[in-house]
Amino acid sequence: xxxxxxxxxxxxxxxxxxxxxxxxxxxxxxxxxxxxxxxxxxxxxxxxxxxxxxxxxxxxxxxxxxxxxxxxxxxxxxxxxxxxxxxxxxxxxxxxxxxx
Amino acid sequence: xxxxxxxxxxxxxxxxxxxxxxxxxxxxxxxxxxxxxxxxxxxxxxxxxxxxxxxxxxxxxxxxxxxxxxxxxxxxxxxxxxxxxxxxxxxxxxxxxxxxxxxxxxxxxxxxxxxxxxxxxxxxxxxxxxxxxxxxxxxxxxxxxxxxxxxxxxxxxxxxxxxxxxxxxxxxxxxxxxxxxxxxxxxxxxxxxxxxxxxxxxxxxxxxxxxxxxxxxxxxxxxxxxxxxxxxxxxxxxxxxxxxxxxxxxxxxxxxxxxxxxxxxxxxxxxxxxxxxxxxxxxxxxxxxxxxxxxxxxxxxxxxxxxxxxxxxxxxxxxxxxxxxxxxxxxxxxxxxxxxx
Amino acid sequence: xxxxxxxxxxxxxxxxxxxxxxxxxxxxxxxxxxxxxxxxxxxxxxxxxxxxxxxxxxxxxxxxxxxxxxxxxxxxxxxxxxxxxxxxxxxxxxxxxxxxxxxxxxxxxxxxxxxxxxxxxxxxxxxxxxxxxxxxxxxxxxxxxxxxxxxxxxxxxxxxxxxxxxxxxxxxxxxxxxxxxxx
Numbered sequence: 233x234x235x236x237x238x239x240x241x242x243x244x245x246x247x248x249x250x251x252x253x254x255x256x257x258x259x260x261x262x263x264x265x266x267x268x269x270x271x272x273x274x275x276x277x278x279x280x281x282x283x284x285x286x287x288x289x290x291x292x293x294x295x296x297x298x299x300x301x302x303x304x305x306x307x308x309x310x311x312x313x314x315x316x317x318x319x320x321x322x323x324x325x326x327x328x329x330x331x332x
Numbered sequence: 333x334x335x336x337x338x339x340x341x342x343x344x345x346x347x348x349x350x351x352x353x354x355x356x357x358x359x360x361x362x363x364x365x366x367x368x369x370x371x372x373x374x375x376x377x378x379x380x381x382x383x384x385x386x387x388x389x390x391x392x393x394x395x396x397x398x399x400x401x402x403x404x405x406x407x408x409x410x411x412x413x414x415x416x417x418x419x420x421x422x423x424x425x426x427x428x429x430x431x432x433x434x435x436x437x438x439x440x441x442x443x444x445x446x447x448x449x450x451x452x453x454x455x456x457x458x459x460x461x462x463x464x465x466x467x468x469x470x471x472x473x474x475x476x477x478x479x480x481x482x483x484x485x486x487x488x489x490x491x492x493x494x495x496x497x498x499x500x501x502x503x504x505x506x507x508x509x510x511x512x513x514x515x516x517x518x519x520x521x522x523x524x525x526x527x528x529x530x531x532x533x534x535x536x537x538x539x540x541x542x543x544x545x546x547x548x549x550x551x552x553x554x555x556x557x558x559x560x561x562x563x564x565x566x567x568x569x570x571x572x573x574x575x576x577x578x579x580x581x582x583x584x585x586x587x588x589x590x591x592x593x594x595x596x597x598x599x600x601x602x603x604x605x606x607x608x609x610x611x612x613x614x615x616x617x618x619x620x621x622x623x624x625x626x627x628x629x630x631x632x633x634x635x636x637x638x639x640x641x642x643x644x645x646x647x648x649x650x651x652x653x654x655x656x657x658x659x660x661x662x663x664x665x666x667x668x669x670x671x672x673x
Numbered sequence: 674x675x676x677x678x679x680x681x682x683x684x685x686x687x688x689x690x691x692x693x694x695x696x697x698x699x700x701x702x703x704x705x706x707x708x709x710x711x712x713x714x715x716x717x718x719x720x721x722x723x724x725x726x727x728x729x730x731x732x733x734x735x736x737x738x739x740x741x742x743x744x745x746x747x748x749x750x751x752x753x754x755x756x757x758x759x760x761x762x763x764x765x766x767x768x769x770x771x772x773x774x775x776x777x778x779x780x781x782x783x784x785x786x787x788x789x790x791x792x793x794x795x796x797x798x799x800x801x802x803x804x805x806x807x808x809x810x811x812x813x814x815x816x817x818x819x820x821x822x823x824x825x826x827x828x829x830x831x832x833x834x835x836x837x838x839x840x841x842x843x844x845x846x847x848x849x850x851x852x853x854x855x856x
Contacts, residue, residue: 288810313839458737
């Protein structure tokens with residue numbers, strides 16, 4: 233039987249890869265994708281715990297995470313389109329109007 | 333254990349064989365029916381009534397030169413036709429095409445895989461169909477293809493909502509996600525077609541949009557986009573998109589029949605006192621016939637209605653079918669609460 | 674027994690490989706496709722963990738809706754015009770160090786740490802699987818977690834309105850006036 237630790241380790245690895253993606257990519261769309269990556273790492277962890285603990289609460293959490301991810305993607309992509317219309321770029325380094 | 337495996341393999345082979353044959357002959361049916369509607373003759377030269385035409389078409393496709401334009405994104409370009417074709421095929425795995433077949437002293441359920449999330453499986457795979465179109469559109473690196481892919485993605489997201497919400501009504505009434513249960517809940521005259529006419533119409537509209545058939549075939553719209561997403565494809569790769577369209581149509585018909593037209597059920601046939609084997613085969617035949625009627629309907633609509641404009645398509649999807657689908661959910665809830673089903 | 678290990682490592686490898694492609698590849702569409710592949714691998718792992726419903730939702734929502742939305746935006750703004758952005762960044766060496774540290778810490782905790790959660794009896798999981806965990810899932814969702822469920826619907830409504838407002842072209846903007854006063 234595959235132990236809980238296997239799944240947790242996989243979740244941690246995916247999360248770490250997602251962190252690298254969010255912090256190094258400069259394309260706004262890719263940053264959003266990397267966030268999805270991190271969320272999936274968390275989902276794996278939650279489902280593995282749900283199996284381990286033998287109840288379904290973890291699965292419910294994952295359902296809510298997926299809901300939030302959908303909302304986040306919709307708003308995030310709307311922002312990307314608005315940005316692209318206004319600034320003609322998706323490079324987050326160039327979007328620094330609020331930076332001091 | 334071994335016999336179970338063997339039975340499953342035989343079922344897969346039979347279903348796949350029948351399915352592929354039907355896909356091939358669908359192209360002939362479409363051309364003959366369109367000819368009939370337009371008062372022409374249609375292809376009737378190859379074999380009796382043109383029955384060997386699909387074979388001739390297939391051979392022709394194979395011998396055509398396989399052009400791969402130099403400006404395409406090669407890996408994605410090669411992958412796209414497969415991605416378009418596969419989801420339609422594997423969806424068939426959960427569709428029950430009959431009750432149980434009593435053979436050699438055992439009852440063989442006539443469905444390849446009775447998954448307890450069968451309905452969601454269908455929807456998950458249907459939503460994959462769009463990838464073939466979008467990838468083809470993007471990788472071809474041509475403006476017509478790109479616009480085709482863009483339209484396909486927007487169209488499919490929009491209509492998937494109506495599709496899913498319309499079908500929720502069926503789920504509420506059946507109380508199960510298993511396709512065999514959903515079919516079994518429609519025994520006698522309680523087809524969902526009668527119980528939920530509104531849901532049926534919305535589902536049908538959404539299915540037309542999801543399969544990219546006229547009046548919603550904007551992703552390929554030949555007068556404006558040449559061929560839409562498959563403009564840059566030739567030979568067998570084009571044939572794969574062609575097959576994908578008919579395979580999607582066939583799968584969609586099977587889903588509509590299972591959800592709304594009672595699947596393999598024939599009202600009151602069980603009481604006719606047929607021997608079990610004959611009864612079972614009659615039910616399979618009924619399923620095939622119903623699918624055939626749906627397919628004819630698809631072709632009929634294509635050669636009757638004009639194409640929608642893009643903004644009309646979006647307005648219909650978001651402002652008309654979606655609210656009506658939500659209304660249908662309330663109606664289905666009422667059906668259950670009022671114990672009409 | 675061994676077969677499940679094989680499948681776990683297969684899907685885990687696919688997921689990690691695809692995730693690396695998402696983070697490292699320069700072609701945004703290849704990244705998107707890799708992400709879809711990763712969603713599928715994770716859905717398969719959910720199946721192995723006995724969460725069929727979540728696996729289906731994962732494919733349906735993530736691969737079928739969210740990624741199609743991403744693709745739509747990628748096609749819409751014709752990314753070729755937006756230069757394939759390079760990976761290198763002034764802060765990237767630092768980021769990699771931080772990420773590796775984070776991963777090391779997490780893995781240490783996972784391997785060495787003690788879990789605060791007692792393993793639930795296998796009977797509970799088995800009962801869930803027998804009755805179709807989808808049914809048990811639905812019952813739990815619509816009773817204990819009804820309030821969060823309703824709140825989620827409000828969240829989705831807010832997101833929908835927000836997305837429409839953000840992406841909408843203003844009337845005067847169509848005339849091309851306000852391009853420069855945004856920058």
